[in-house]
Amino acid sequence: MKKIINNPADVWEEMLRGLSFTHSDLVERLGETGVIYRKYEGKGKVGLVSGGGSGHEPSHAGFVGKGMLSAAVCGEVFTSPTPDQVFEAIKKADQGAGVLLIIKNYTGDVMNFEMAMEMAEMEDIKVEKVIVNDDIAVEDSTYTAGRRGVAGTVLVHKILGAAAEAGFSLEEIKALGEKVIDNIKTVGVAISPATVPAVGKPGFELADDEMEYGIGIHGEPGYRREKIKSSKEIAEELVSRLKEELNWKKGDRYGVFVNGLGGTPLMELYIFMNDVQEILSKEGLVFDYKKVASYMTSIEMAGLSLTLIKLEDEKWVEYLNQPVETAAWV
């Protein structure tokens, strides 16, 4: 394990300190917890709380601020945060109009956030949730924990963040969230693994010439491992998977988001975006929104994911483009 860290056991604490020091103009850390909340929350608006294990930086704390999240709960690396901390975040986020939890679909996240909801309800805070499950690499069946929440989550933060800022009610935001989530699909590929500092060795292994399609952002297994392919071939594979899900037709309006997994340089992400754009242009899709960024990472994993959002409503484009004040969203 080659990392610029101190004691692996201190990664979470030191990262939170560095993060809250760096972004002290925008956010604050709640005591010794993993809760990062907006310094200036809009009065009377619905609060948005998200979070999950750490190791996906800038998700989720990098998206806390005006126009996006009210608070993020940062668990230990790759470990869902605990209910008491989620509950603290809910209390911070609540401005009287209620709080929506944006949960990535992992057993642990769902259970911890749900327990926090129960705690909040006992204190008469209105709380609702949406569960993001954009990762089509996983079969959506009763034989799995369901599809995972991955990079598409950030688009949910962005769209719902703009809606919350615009004064939507809790019910409206939840309904919007569910509709948006239905229209977001993601699939990824990894060419090298990540190492959880406290574990000290990579979460999986890939030979020098291997890659894996459909990998999860905690290194969960994907759907196929093969010899590394060209960017164009990878783009064709991922697009064809997404097409099976989204069944687009010519002229459909889409947003495209190429997300880096942490160790992949922008150079590769742009090259991949170019291939995706060529393929999708041939399909006759119209691009109303485009994004290349490493927003939902897996520590230093090399690889990327491709997210498509079907822009059912042109308002969504407006929400995606709305300026925000956060540490990470550009």
Place this chain on the structure above:
Amino acid sequence: MKKIINNPADVWEEMLRGLSFTHSDLVERLGETGVIYRKYEGKGKVGLVSGGGSGHEPSHAGFVGKGMLSAAVCGEVFTSPTPDQVFEAIKKADQGAGVLLIIKNYTGDVMNFEMAMEMAEMEDIKVEKVIVNDDIAVEDSTYTAGRRGVAGTVLVHKILGAAAEAGFSLEEIKALGEKVIDNIKTVGVAISPATVPAVGKPGFELADDEMEYGIGIHGEPGYRREKIKSSKEIAEELVSRLKEELNWKKGDRYGVFVNGLGGTPLMELYIFMNDVQEILSKEGLVFDYKKVASYMTSIEMAGLSLTLIKLEDEKWVEYLNQPVETAAWV
């Protein structure tokens, strides 16, 4: 070499296509060149042109836009762009008030940009230059090509970009640039190398437990290679080097910028920032500006650099904080 690319010879072209597709709301690519320019340049303001070899993304094209650069010239990977392309960028950037070139101090960059200046002068365009040489890893003597320009360059873009937007004259911006550059010092460390796609093998080699202090952003050698140290120890080394240069005293106002080299996740950058902040707080410095981002990368190199800027003028803080419309600056 494990990368998500197609033919290595096409990296430059495909990256530029992906980049200009992705950011078509902000910038445009000039024909088949490596020139990326602002779609909406402010009339009558001084133009700012920077650039250099590619492989440092988001530098420099990611900083083109309102409040920062007028145009960036992207050379082949790690290769200065050619004078004719720099000249094209100058012509695009010129709005009648002249153009300032922000050049990183490398023999090739300086010569190519200077030849472009000569071309522009022949066409009666007012052009001036500043040369950024913030990398203190190199001895500043007649026995070297002088200190290299590295991550501090982005702060120069930001400050001068705000000044240009505020209507400064060419002479004023050049003078400000020189003053700012005098107050910016950077030093870096690498824990793993980058591979230029067309070369196919790493630019240098580091053992599994080795790191190198003072590495350049093209893999140029640093000043010391040793067994990998903790983040805290690395921070102590880099800060002590910077202190020799900056000779600060208690109460001095500083900006701190921790820059990732491409393959290093935010997790490590924040941990490192926490260590830097602890050391510098003990030194009694006041932090008026803080930034953690991978802005001046070296393809997928793992490592980071630490930039300190002595904030001689409180205006500079204002300029650093001024909102901009670019692909990469947050």
Place this chain on the structure above:
Amino acid sequence: MMLTVENTNAWLLSFADKLIENKEYLTDLDTAIGDGDHGNNMARGAKMIKDKLNSQDFSSVQDIFKAVAMALLSSVGGAAGPLYGSAFMGMAKQVATDDNSVDAVIKAGLESVQKRGKAVPGEKTMVDVWVPAVKALEEGKLSKDAIWEAVKSTKDMKATKGRASYLGDRSIGHIDPGATSSGYFFETLLDSNILD
């Protein structure tokens, strides 16, 4: 078969020690079919259990269970945190009722686990240890062999709950980490002589 402040305390302290001792083994199991954090998660929880139990005198078994539940809930995270947390919550409630025998209490823990996690036997989770263990308890024949056989039985199962379910058939052939940490729960219960 009586839970007392003393024996409960001793039991849970040795459960915590077992978790800390076997941190790396649990990590390895979770690396194979999960995300590699179960060892650290449970060790963090175990440290918290020890801190709480060692720093305070408890006047009832219920208070111990409550304290342990809160310790786990507020420190473990992941899937295991809410599941073990819920188990101890359920046990805390049950132990305050008339039916406070060990088997009734543990059974209440299992019910809470299942209510929270919705898993049934055969899905390759901790439930595959709890269900046969509760049954053996009720029949008065809980043994180490029985416990570890239940743990090992998860090896041939295909996971359909939790993170390991993403592996589908590839989850077969690996022992479940949560089942293993539950093995320590029951093993230390046996060792604590509570059942004698």
Place this chain on the structure above:
Amino acid sequence: MMLTVENTNAWLLSFADKLIENKEYLTDLDTAIGDGDHGNNMARGAKMIKDKLNSQDFSSVQDIFKAVAMALLSSVGGAAGPLYGSAFMGMAKQVATDDNSVDAVIKAGLESVQKRGKAVPGEKTMVDVWVPAVKALEEGKLSKDAIWEAVKSTKDMKATKGRASYLGDRSIGHIDPGATSSGYFFETLLDSNILD
């Protein structure tokens, strides 16, 4: 010792071929003490030279030199681009004067390289090949041995100009890439029989 459209054309085409053939070697040399792009830079320039020379008929040596200068300036980049570009610019100017002997023309090229790059002999650059080569030309005794000896002489030098200067003493022991590509420049000049 006369430059004609024909022999100049042939010379520079074979210079370009040599650069393309030795792309990897130049890359390796530049990886050792630079940033590894000299091979690709010069090969890109060489392709451009070939494209220009093959697609057009030139009526004067000056036009050839100008075309090659522009080809290199607009395609090579790095340090080598402006240096070789300036060299050919200087040569183009000189060849149109009365003193258009090969040695005077090449000497003008060297002067432009030094004006642009400010390097003097001993700094481990292409200048360390050009200076002795020009001298040998003037004395009528340029030979392959002399050229490659000059190239090799850069091995023991410490770089004080260009990217290799960052290495300080560690640059010693490696042949300079730009000196090597300049070696091809002079070698193909010899082979072209221009000097006969």
